[in-house]
Amino acid sequence: MSPLPRVAAGGLFRMREFRFLLAGAAAGQAGAQVTLVALPLVAVLELDAPAFQVGLLTAAETAAFLLVGLPAGAWIDRMRKLPLLVRADTVRALAMASVPLAGAAGVLTMAQLYAVALVTGVATVFFDVAHQSYLPQLLPRDRLVAGNGALEAVRSTSQVAGPGIGGGLVQLVGAHLAIAANALGYAVSALFLLGIRRPESTPQPAPGASLRADIAEGLRFVLGQPLLRVIAVTTALGNFFTAVLMATQTVFLVRVAGLEPAALGLMLSVSAVGGLAGALCAGRLAGRFGQARLIWLSALVTGPFALLWPLSGKGTTALFALASGVVFFGSVVYNVAQVSFRQALCPPRLLGRMNATLRFLMWGTLPLGALTGGAIAGAYGARAALWLCAAGFLLVPLPLLLSPLRRMRDLPSTVHEDRGETVATG
Template identity: 75%
Template structure:
């Protein structure tokens, strides 16, 4: 982390480079949220795809976490982060722009949608690993919670406005042309990143005898050796599996069961972002008042039951309101959870291993997304979208279980980089497993930071 960022007084918004990073996140997320509505509607409305093919499209979008999730971290640690993010943005822009181009030529097919989804997914894996490894170089450790909160606020704001804009654009110009907004968003993100002045730390040179497999192994060993990282990975992986079931079925359900047009669909999907925005605003205060560990547990324990509103949503206005309410509350809890656990992991990781740690955790947490999407599409195709959403809600109810059966349940605060995993426990609490630094320091301690989301988001 730079001396400049450490010397800057006040909050993270006083830093010009952080403001540029924030602006890039805003434009990229806005475009992605338009595509959240538009891309499935291209399949449903323009290509008349059945439920399983829509689920397969969601699986293609997220398959990159399984295909390149682990090597992406080690490769990212060998590169400068900002140029990598710029290249990923440009690749995503070209891929998304190919959809309206093919539509103009009358050549758009589901096969192309699958390819575009896979290519943008791979670019997103590299972008996100680099982005989350880059943030601690711009902000000092004591500003990471505020910085992540600001990023969550920007993301959630984009999530509020993006689906509504997407729905309106679909009705105005058609789904296949609405995705051009995503391409423009990625281009703007690349331009903002290009203007960042922060001198980036040079990646450590690859040592003689070093191998990609060995570097990947460092991240994997640390994650599995740390009791809190293990439980965070398991909790978020389960949540994301359920989220993928939701993502694969919600467009089909809201269009064909609830009976919404594109504009109404965008408004309902925006409800989850409203909850996420409120969560981002409240996350810092809740963590300060209750403690990071308590907030992580309570955020998913209290909000999870509202997922039961999804399968209860039927045809008409009431169904739309029920679906929107469930999404808003679950997303509130998800964002509060994310800010707490991402800030914990960012703060305890040495810079040279951030990419590997992020990629390992992303592989474990986000690798469940394509599996959930395939299951959601298959359930909706065979038994109907309501049945798929019912199983999704049951899974959301199970998300807090790993936290309840871990050392975290007795903690108020999460430990720092040099503390035991039990350092945050209240007096008299039972000790948990030893901190990974006691067993893994020889290979270097590490922690990642990513943005896993146990709620309906991008």
């Protein structure tokens, strides 16, 4: 593969390959954010599903991180990343397209929604791990924070515009037909990725390597590195309580707060402004406070605003939006800092396994949180689930505050592979 190009400051967007990667991310994220609103509304409004079944649907969307999270990384490290990204987008587009078709034919069921969520989730595992492993092939190490910040800005912009569009589409054409926007977004993403022309060689596994040995090597690298361990624990905890929120917020906002689909989408769009702000200023904040310090500060300062979720209700949904905006700001700043650190620290040959191992550890809590949220909402009401979520966000920073990160300003930049030791440079 050709060497990484030198990217001058401010020249990131002059790279054709990165522009296409960014455009594909924008298309896929836009469609996914429409579905964030539309898919649970299909269950709540069209299929009249109880709270637990809505939580089960959220769990199905994320179950793949537990089912295939670890082997996915070993497989991805043996494959070219770009063709895998295109195939994953194609599978997701076809799965999502089945929902409006079945809805139009009058045969849509919760069983199909579960199946679509599972298939899309598996494809998303492969897409996300390959995407994070592909970026360091396009950008030099000193531009990874800028590159991840740009991708987070795209994701956050989609989170601002997508839910509002999704709610409007649901109001206009119905929830199941609104899902077509997601299928279109994944298809457009695949087309942009096909436009990337950068040569990519097929990775060659070490002689005698096996899938089990490759998975074990990825686990040893992550678990042998103290800073990666604490990031994994913290993110897993945050994702668990985020899943409680995702599993119950539609039920709460529609059945308790009384929002119509368009108002629900608009409220979620307003909430996402915080995430966009976090993506736009993450790089500057890292420069001012230090990348290590920013990781724990972002969680500590923004987490308490989660208490506003259960305090909101009919006529006070602005509190819900404010809480989401501030918490999303902190989450995006945290993610830009820790993902860039992971990418810079890991040897290229281990990127897929490192990302997949961390996704398994960190995202594997999502289906558990969704099931917990759905069960509590079904038994005690959606507001009770939101109280659990709020209390959980107060606990998220604790692992970081008890770790060496608390005493660091900047993160180490190299790692000794054999022992997982970090070495600070510069």
